[in-house]
Amino acid sequence: MNARALEQGASFKRSITQTLLIKDLRLARVVVGPALGVLSSIALLVCGLPLVAPSLARLMGLPTGRDGSWFLVPLNVFAFCLVPAWTAVALSFGELSRKGEVLTATLPLEGATKWRSKFLVALLVYAVFALIAFATLEMVGAAMPLVAGAERGWVVAVALIGLCWGFGAAGFTRGIASGFGLATALPFLAFLCLLVVANVVTPIFRDLIWASIGFDARFFPSDTRFDIDEVSNKANFWRHVESPLLLSILSSLFLCGVWSAWHARGWIAGQHAAARTPARGLLKLAVLVVLLGVFSSAIAAVTAQTRLGWNQSANQAIMRGFESVMAMDPDKLADESTKEVGLSGWSCNQILVAQRFAWSHLYVAPGGIADEVIDLPTSRFRGPHWDEQQGKAVALRVRMADPNERAALLAAFERIAADSTGHELGQRLAAAFKVESRGVEVSLVSLAAHAIADHHDACDVLFSMEVLAIRHGTMQGFPHGACECRVRAVNRLRGVRAMLASGAPDAAAWEGRLDVLTVDRALAVLSAPMTFVRDAESAALAAIPLSPSDPAHRAQLERRHAELFACLECDITTLIDESGMRLEPPTLAE
Amino acid sequence: MSHAPKETETRLEPTPAFFAGGLAGGLAGGLALTCKALALRFGRVHALAGFDLNLAEGESVGLVGRNGAGKSTLFRCIVGTEVLDAGAIELPAGLSRVEFLSRVGFVPDTLSAYDWMSAGDAIAYVAALQPRFDSAWCAQLQRLLGIDRSAKVRDLSRGMQARLAFVLGLSHRPSLVLLDEPLLGVDAVTHDVVLETLARMRCEIGATMLIASHQLGDLARLTDRVVFVDRGKVIESVPTDELVTKTTRLHVHGVPRGWVPPPNLVHTRWLDDAAVLTIQGDVAVVEQRILSSHPNARIERVPLSIHEACADRLRGMEVLP
Numbered sequence: 059m060n061a062r063a064l065e066q067g068a069s070f071k072r073s074i075t076q077t078l079l080i081k082d083l084r085l086a087r088v089v090v091g092p093a094l095g096v097l098s099s100i101a102l103l104v105c106g107l108p109l110v111a112p113s114l115a116r117l118m119g120l121p122t123g124r125d126g127s128w129f130l131v132p133l134n135v136f137a138f139c140l141v142p143a144w145t146a147v148a149l150s151f152g153e154l155s156r157k158g159e160v161l162t163a164t165l166p167l168e169g170a171t172k173w174r175s176k177f178l179v180a181l182l183v184y185a186v187f188a189l190i191a192f193a194t195l196e197m198v199g200a201a202m203p204l205v206a207g208a209e210r211g212w213v214v215a216v217a218l219i220g221l222c223w224g225f226g227a228a229g230f231t232r233g234i235a236s237g238f239g240l241a242t243a244l245p246f247l248a249f250l251c252l253l254v255v256a257n258v259v260t261p262i263f264r265d266l267i268w269a270s271i272g273f274d275a276r277f278f279p280s281d282t283r284f285d286i287d288e289v290s291n292k293a294n295f296w297r298h299v300e301s302p303l304l305l306s307i308l309s310s311l312f313l314c315g316v317w318s319a320w321h322a323r324g325w326i327a328g329q330h331a332a333a334r335t336p337a338r339g340l341l342k343l344a345v346l347v348v349l350l351g352v353f354s355s356a357i358a359a360v361t362a363q364t365r366l367g368w369n370q371s372a373n374q375a376i377m378r379g380f381e382s383v384m385a386m387d388p389d390k391l392a393d394e395s396t397k398e399v400g401l402s403g404w405s406c407n408q409i410l411v412a413q414r415f416a417w418s419h420l421y422v423a424p425g426g427i428a429d430e431v432i433d434l435p436t437s438r439f440r441g442p443h444w445d446e447q448q449g450k451a452v453a454l455r456v457r458m459a460d461p462n463e464r465a466a467l468l469a470a471f472e473r474i475a476a477d478s479t480g481h482e483l484g485q486r487l488a489a490a491f492k493v494e495s496r497g498v499e500v501s502l503v504s505l506a507a508h509a510i511a512d513h514h515d516a517c518d519v520l521f522s523m524e525v526l527a528i529r530h531g532t533m534q535g536f537p538h539g540a541c542e543c544r545v546r547a548v549n550r551l552r553g554v555r556a557m558l559a560s561g562a563p564d565a566a567a568w569e570g571r572l573d574v575l576t577v578d579r580a581l582a583v584l585s586a587p588m589t590f591v592r593d594a595e596s597a598a599l600a601a602i603p604l605s606p607s608d609p610a611h612r613a614q615l616e617r618r619h620a621e622l623f624a625c626l627e628c629d630i631t632t633l634i635d636e637s638g639m640r641l642e643p644p645t646l647a648e
Numbered sequence: 649m650s651h652a653p654k655e656t657e658t659r660l661e662p663t664p665a666f667f668a669g670g671l672a673g674g675l676a677g678g679l680a681l682t683c684k685a686l687a688l689r690f691g692r693v694h695a696l697a698g699f700d701l702n703l704a705e706g707e708s709v710g711l712v713g714r715n716g717a718g719k720s721t722l723f724r725c726i727v728g729t730e731v732l733d734a735g736a737i738e739l740p741a742g743l744s745r746v747e748f749l750s751r752v753g754f755v756p757d758t759l760s761a762y763d764w765m766s767a768g769d770a771i772a773y774v775a776a777l778q779p780r781f782d783s784a785w786c787a788q789l790q791r792l793l794g795i796d797r798s799a800k801v802r803d804l805s806r807g808m809q810a811r812l813a814f815v816l817g818l819s820h821r822p823s824l825v826l827l828d829e830p831l832l833g834v835d836a837v838t839h840d841v842v843l844e845t846l847a848r849m850r851c852e853i854g855a856t857m858l859i860a861s862h863q864l865g866d867l868a869r870l871t872d873r874v875v876f877v878d879r880g881k882v883i884e885s886v887p888t889d890e891l892v893t894k895t896t897r898l899h900v901h902g903v904p905r906g907w908v909p910p911p912n913l914v915h916t917r918w919l920d921d922a923a924v925l926t927i928q929g930d931v932a933v934v935e936q937r938i939l940s941s942h943p944n945a946r947i948e949r950v951p952l953s954i955h956e957a958c959a960d961r962l963r964g965m966e967v968l969p
Binding site for chain 2: 072073074076077078084085162164165166168
């Protein structure tokens with residue numbers, strides 16, 4: 059080989075990998091160059107201009123300071139999702155020169171060698187734009203709602219999916235311009251298609267699963283609101299499906315992208331000089347998307363049902379409770395449904411804490427109150443028969459909705475509310491509450507006022523006081539807000555007294571149930587320091603089944619009692635003036 | 649089969665590396681290739697429809713056909729940039745696809761190189777990826793064809809592009825040379841140099857050649873036989889020598905319009921009052937038949953160039969189904 063030949067021939071020999079990488083980097087420059095240019099220009103404009111020429115920046119309406127940085131984050135995240143995909147398009151179509159002839163394709167190279175180089179360059183671009191996006195995020199140092207924490211994983215996944223579809227676009231179109239369009243639009247279309255398929259197919263799988271395990275759609279357990287409405291129950295299931303479904307749809311989208319890239323491997327390596335119809339490939343892709351949509355839906359439905367495994371037993375319990383109440387005699391049902399909390403043998407504090415919970419659900423049968431009753435009032439309460447109680451509560455609502463059943467049940471509730479000998483106060487109040495539509499104010503306030511005026515039992519007084527306060531308006535129960543509760547109860551009674559004394563037309567409804575004298579007696583009990591509660595409570599507190607090894611729990615309970623007594627034993631004039639205006643509550647001594 | 653070039657004059661320097669590499673590297677002789685019933689369709693267009701072709705080792709074959717006959721598609725199928733719908737291209741035994749490509753030199757009708765590369769970059773690119781690249785031979789080709797290494801591919805004229813395509817395709821001394829209209833736009837001198845180079849390649853390393861060209865004079869110089877192609881099929885294969893020596897044109901005067909000439913002629917047409925017949929084979933037999941039916945007819949033999957011979961064959965193919 060002569061010197062001249064070396065100079066013109068061998069001297070510029072590079073390795074195959076190096077040569078292909080340089081070529082592919084040059085092909086990627088078509089997209090990466092302008093993208094970096096646009097991003098850096100905007101970054102310079104947004105961050106630099108307000109520093110250099112703040113007045114000009116304001117004139118241009120540029121976001122400044124933190125706003126400006128925040129503006130860059132979504133921009134860079136968007137670029138991270140789009141640019142690698144478009145780079146893949148440029149790498150795929152870059153081999154084509156005029157008339158579709160291909161230089162690299164005619165050289166003796168394995169397809170994998172050509173692919174590897176393009177894939178490495180695409181990954182490099184992916185890494186660079188990920189770095190830019192997340193570095194911007196870190197610099198901003200704020201938890202952007204869109205890209206904070208776990209959301210970053212989604213962004214990374216979306217960009218990776220885009221990368222696969224970018225390579226795949228070459229299999230479905232002939233020109234680079236339509237390649238960019240397809241790389242952007244096809245994943246969206248596939249995503250929409252997957253969503254549509256999932257919306258159609260997931261309910262079918264759900265019904266199949268429920269049918270196979272004997273799950274009754276009417277009794278879908280819920281932490282929030284239970285309803286027998288089958289439609290809303292199914293929607294509730296959908297809420298549990300959403301997360302696994304989204305994950306499986308994204309996985310399907312990724313698989314479709316990988317298939318597209320595999321389908322286009324020949325084109326990317328240069329085997330596509332002339333015009334070929336992409337219809338067959340698109341048809342295959344559509345079939346794949348539908349199949350994966352069905353598969354995703356099945357996986358999501360099974361995953362959701364597996365996660366909600368406890369629901370099957372809960373579902374059965376609700377169904378048991380529902381069916382037992384539906385078959386019950388109205389008198390017995392009225393009696394059962396108002397046995398909310400037995401007042402005897404419990405600390406007033408505990409009872410009231412539990413009672414508030416019981417009231418909110420209208421129906422808690424005996425046994426519904428569990429050991430959690432001694433827990434903090436703000437904690438979540440759930441008894442061992444909770445699901446069954448839900449079923450019973452719904453069944454009661456169903457029967458109350460039937461006009462014939464409703465009349466019989468209301469009569470039974472009225473009998474219980476009026477029976478001062480056979481039923482204790484709690485049950486009578488619960489029964490009075492059930493006849494709400496027929497004058498719950500009169501029933502409840504009368505019962506509560508009588509209980510306070512007679513004040514045979516400290517718990518009765520506290521319970522009634524809270525009933526008066528709650529009926530007056532929304533408020534916190536005992537022990538938190540005890541002062542508020544006492545004030546509201548007094549104001550409520552004062553209002554009733556004024557109405558009774560005025561002889562207004564409304565007073566007729568109260569006739570035979572409550573008089574001014576009884577109200578005055580009740581007001582006297584509530585206005586004077588209520589020291590009798592401490593006496594009764596001290597005895598009850600000793601009976602609380604608290605473990606001695608739980609000093610923290612006991613200390614917490616004692617503190618709550620101290621708060622309660624501070625509110626109950628102070629003079630009412632320290633809480634409220636004559637006109638009913640609320641004063642500062644007493645400070646609890648440490 | 650003769651591998652000798654049709655014209656002996658040469659200006660190509662006989663470089664020792666060229667001969668040594670060609671023989672010592674096991675490249676002496678060409679590659680055989682068989683195309684069997686190749687079929688390829690683009691939408692409704694059948695670019696190849698049962699294309700059969702046998703290329704013997706060292707043979708040089710010209711492909712002649714009208715535009716759209718399937719010649720360029722055949723080349724793309726051979727080098728693998730098109731995937732066949734049916735049929736097979738049988739490579740020599742024991743040769744993988746990659747090894748085959750390393751011995752194939754493809755010169756397309758349009759330069760296939762990245763626009764952003766300079767001519768030097770394009771050559772360096774091929775040098776890195778073509779394991780049989782011969783630097784000395786490449787340098788000699790560049791010098792002969794006057795390649796400006798610094799010029800960008802996108803700035804090259806059509807003729808310069810053809811020259812560069814020639815260098816890129818042949819700088820590894822291929823055993824099978826595929827030329828798809830390689831001389832479009834080149835000047836007369838370069839045209840001559842290219843023909844000389846190809847002739848030397850046939851002569852010295854016995855490369856097999858498949859040349860598609862509308863410049864039929866070139867085919868006469870370079871090929872052993874000419875294959876006529878129409879609508880994706882081989883219609884006829886004729887030894888190049890016979891195209892000129894055994895093809896005759898007769899002008900027949902004194903026969904009435906509507907006269908039906910003897911069968912199996914290459915082509916028949918009317919020129920004023922004379923019937924123009926193109927005949928392949930024994931012309932005396934045809935003359936005797938005409939005179940026996942029309943004793944007053946006057947027959948005139950007209951010499952034919954290869955261009956005219958091929959053109960008449962192509963015209964004749966138009967009536968074929």
